[in-house]
Amino acid sequence: MLSDQSAALVRVTLPAVANAIGEITPRFYDRMFAAHPELLRDLFNRGNQANGTQARALAGSIAAFAGMLLEHPGRRPDAMLARIAHKHASLGITADQYTIVQRHLFAAIAEVLGDAITPEVAAAWDEVYWLMAGALIAQEARLYAEAGVADGDVWRPWRVVGRLQETPDAVTFMLRPADRSPAPPFRPGQYVSVRVPLPDGAGQIRQYSLSCAPNGTDRWITVKRVAAADGAPAGEVSTWLHDNVREGDVLTVSAPFGDTVLDDGESPVLLASGGIGCTQTISMLAHLANTGSPRRVIVVHADRSQDSHAFRTDLDLLVAKLPDAQAHVWYEHPVGEWPAERTGLADLSGIDVPEDVRAYLCGPLPFMRAVRARLLDRGVPPSRIHYEVFGPDLWLADA
CATH class of the missing domain: 2.40.30.10 (Translation factors)
Structure with missing residues (x-):
């Protein structure tokens, strides 16, 4: 929880920081990689740095975290930060690296905003940073302990x-x-x-x-x-x-990490994937089939064609092993005979999706946004819709 004095300063300066964050984050990465080239070489995804997606994801997470501290001061940030913590743990991030980030991030903020960053404002945003970093460090320590490894030794x-x-x-x-x-x-x-x-x-x-x-x-x-x-x-x-x-x-x-995991409940399950996102779907589906789950299972998959659809045969075999499962597959450019109503983009309008479903989405962001919107229209609560993104999570940054 932010102190009252810091909360007041962050609230006043948040619009300016948010407006400048798109300029701050690239400068931050430039400064950090100049001082620590090994981080770009051996830790950060160079492709995501080149196309700017990592900077957008960082900007979105900082703005969202600061906003949460102001609007919901009593709420624990664990759920919001779980995805970042799992990704950090899978990279072997350690607590000492947060000091490196803080140094170069605040130098970039001062460089962009200049005189607007008084010592008092800098102290307030430093408090925001260490609240976020502290929560992440604690979560990552728990993840390492659960994996049975020393911090970072993954x-x-x-x-x-x-x-x-x-x-x-x-x-x-x-x-x-x-x-x-x-x-x-x-x-x-x-x-x-x-x-x-x-x-x-x-x-x-x-x-x-x-x-x-x-x-x-x-x-x-x-x-x-x-x-x-x-x-x-x-x-x-x-x-x-x-x-x-x-x-x-x-x-x-x-070691394995990731916060989007199949629950152990009895509610219906929707597994929706696009393209190579089927890797997560097939893992969940195999577990349900191998444990003889009686749950209702709905699989939705969208792909370019039959030729690009990985695990196409496995999908049919696993669905057949479950007592109450069905698969719905769309191809944008089918090869040979294929139903017209399953040609093009995935469309949930003709599928009976119960409101108590637990949904898991994996694939391109536009695909997941479309599926999530349809589920919300059907009355599925947001808390029951989970998603996994390959690469930086731009959901907050693009919202």
Whole structure:
């Protein structure tokens, strides 16, 4: 909770900071990476830095957190920050790195806003920062403890014991602990980070949903090759994995994290995915099928065509194993015969979705926004709609 004096100063200066945050965050990253180039090389996603999505996500989270402190001073920030904490834990972030961020963030704020940042205003925003950082540090410490690792020590070597070409641009890598130790447990919907050595010496990291756990030891991830498009370069990590990793190779992989996980209740479940977002859906669906769940399960998937739809056969097999499940699939450009009412973008209007459904969404942000809006129109409470985003979470930044 903010002190009364700081709350008053933050309330007065929030509009100015919010208006300038789009200029502040790029300068912050420039300053931090100039002082600590290893952070850009081995920790931050260089692609997200180049296209500005990481800066937008940071700006959105700071503005939302400050607004919450002012409008709901008695509310704990844990739920709002859980997604960031899980992502940080999957990267091995440690408490000392928050001091580095604070130093360069506040230097950028002073540089952009100049004389408007008096010592009193700076102290008020410093209080905001450390409330947010403190909450994140505490959550990340709990996540590390639950994973049974020391703070930040999340990385282990995993051997590739198989490689399966799911579609022309999606490959499943079957992984097993290289040191033969027990594989850490995970909850359906969680992801791991993978660190790869790139030709320029960088150790870039990306997150991938655990698409399958066929036994107590192996874990599978499915990686879609990110092609160059609209002026953006090809994904350097996905390209490296597709081109270089074969059976017998060893990858550096984190413990599982992620806050969008399948609940253990009895309510109906909606699993909605777009494109490679089906990796999370298939993990949840496999768990429901393997445990013989009696829950009503509705699967909605949208893809470009049958040829780009990863786990297409698995989807049919898993749905058939469940006593009360149905799948609805849309293709924008179907190959061969395909129902007209399932051609184009996904449309929930003809699907019976109960109000007590628990919904899990994964895929491109426009797809998830459209599905969420339709569910809210149907009377599904926002608290029962969960989503996962690949890359920086722009939901707040783009709201």
